[in-house]
Amino acid sequence: MNAQATEISATLTAGDARFAIVVSRFNDLITRRLLEGAIETVVRHGGSAQAVTVVWVPGSFEIPLAASRLAKSGRYAAVVCLGAVIQGSTSHHEYINSQVASGIMAAMQQTGVPITFGVITCESMDQAIDRAGGKVGNKGHEATLAAIEMVNLLKLI
DSSP states (O other), X not given: OOOOXXXXXXXXXXXXXXXXXXXXXXXXXXXXXXXXXXXXXXXXXXXXGGGEEXXXXXXXXXXXXXXXXXXXXXXXXXXXXXXXXXXXXXXXXXXXXXXXXXXXXXXXXXXXXXEEEEEEEESSHHHHHHHEEETTEEHHHHHHHHHHHHHHHHHHO
């Protein structure tokens, strides 16, 4: 017997969806580039820059709380989280990275709203620049693509 599986696959069309973007002010040389990539991605995929609300927070550690509040508001189809945690001379970055990722995941699971992770974690400023529009692409773009796809996927499920 040759049965075919049912597949569900979403489009990458932003349409009239509203997006919130939470951005860390810390390391804003990097996060502003991530933000530019995110907004360009919404527009490039048929959305409007006017349908994007940008919320600035002090640092990456504060991203999950703002993302959760935005998701719970019911005003946004998805929330994109952007930050840059760059390794210093201590292990502080490891604690931040872990807690931010856990907080974003918890907020997404609690609200059922797609909340994507565009927080780059790097060993150096050069690596961060590479991930914010340099050699490795723009992680703000990637996180926004994931948000757009998840918004459309959830409509199909």
